[in-house]
Amino acid sequence: MGTSHAHSSSTTDADLVHAAQAGDVSALGSLLIRHRPSLLAFAISLIGYGPDAEDAVQEACLIALRRLGELRDPAAAGSWLRTVVRNVCRMRYRARTDQPLDDGLAATLRSSEPDPTELVWQHATRDWVWHALADLSPPLRLVVMLRHFSSVTSYQDIADVCGVPVGTVRSRLHEARGKLSQALLATADAAHGDVRVVTGEWRRYSQDMVSAVYRGDVAAQLAVSWTPTVDIRGPHDLRNEGYGALVRGLEQDMLDGVGYRVTNVAASRDIVVCEFELRSPPEDPLHCPPGAAWVLHVRAGWVEQARLFQLRRQPVETA
Template identity: 35%
Template sequence: MRTRANRRFTWPDERLIRAAQGGDLTSLTTVVMESQPHVRRFALSLCSSPQDAEDAAQEALIILYRKIGTLRATGALASWMFRIVRNECLRQVRFLVARSEEEPSAEPEASAEDAVLRRLEAERIAAALRALPLDQRQVLVLRDVQGLPGRTVADALGLSTAAMKSRLHRARAALRHSLAATEGDARP
């Protein structure tokens, strides 16, 4: 007897996807239900917390439900869903970064001057990160901010591990260079 944990989930077949794209509600519901375990696994591997993963998976499944008609190749469902989940996780990171920049720190500061200096430093780092090209910013956030394993980052971005490492190296170097260039501006 197979337990649920041992059960191997499969993606919906092309016939079912085509029927869902054609507007068959039963097929659409089946496609969403059969995609759910994969989408959750993607989200858990990409998001920074289980709660974020659950939110990203739900959003991705809603997008699947609403926009399955825009899927061009029925055989590309897995890669399409992976990109949607990746984008949802990145959207959450951007939201959290923006929110943390707006909210004051909960920990007590040694002085008002220290608080101002920390805020300025955080703003300087955030600006340097925003200035990076999108491909470099994505790899840096996934690997260094979210702490995802290299193979997961490479898969999420559709890169080989070597290409991901190269892009990460360039992103880190560009960030260091940008921060070094603005370091004199940050000091009083």
């Protein structure tokens, strides 16, 4: 983490951006405090006065936190932030639906985007992000992790993962963004443990699990980390059977020739999101969905609850 510094009114936007990109979280907080009134006014001019405008600015703050490393012209930070707010407002005005937010920002960023989590790793604010997330309640933390740090981004998909209505997802995201935005604007700048250690451990664990599936000893792998009474919920009648049904399903996948590959892991203190690519056997290309995400609830190192979410297959266009 960067060291906290005082930022005077004579400090330019470019100075704040350079400091923030170097890991000074307080510089990012100062930048957002400086522009927040104009951003809120801009949002109100686009979608009217009310909680939606405030929520749009809060979401823009989180996007700025994640994407500041991509800003190529630090002197243009003000116009970049307004672009972020405009895209957030456009998505809300057009959809108020399940289209992922990041799609609306594609035009403002370089065309070949890294994985969302890689953006966080690229600058030292990552530890602040995850420390702030750890202060949220598990339900709030989960929706933020899914929305901003996984490919399960649509409101409906998040609702399916969490087992709650879409309206609840919206309200939880609103509350979580508000708390994170307040923490950021308060420039809570302290030394935090490096989240890469935790995430790296869970990524290795996920890869070991895939290897265990191929070796045929997945039951032994689960036994050292999942409680025997783990509550598993998902398709194919997995609910409340411990991991026996899961083991049988994975063993059958191997017999059928299904392939697995870990694509993303987002880990906090007690919630882990593990994403996998699934490859159907060549002779049966529609055998399985294109991917899956596990949401694991962990206590004292043991997985006590697991929710399996399968990605939807994109419809095939016909001539």
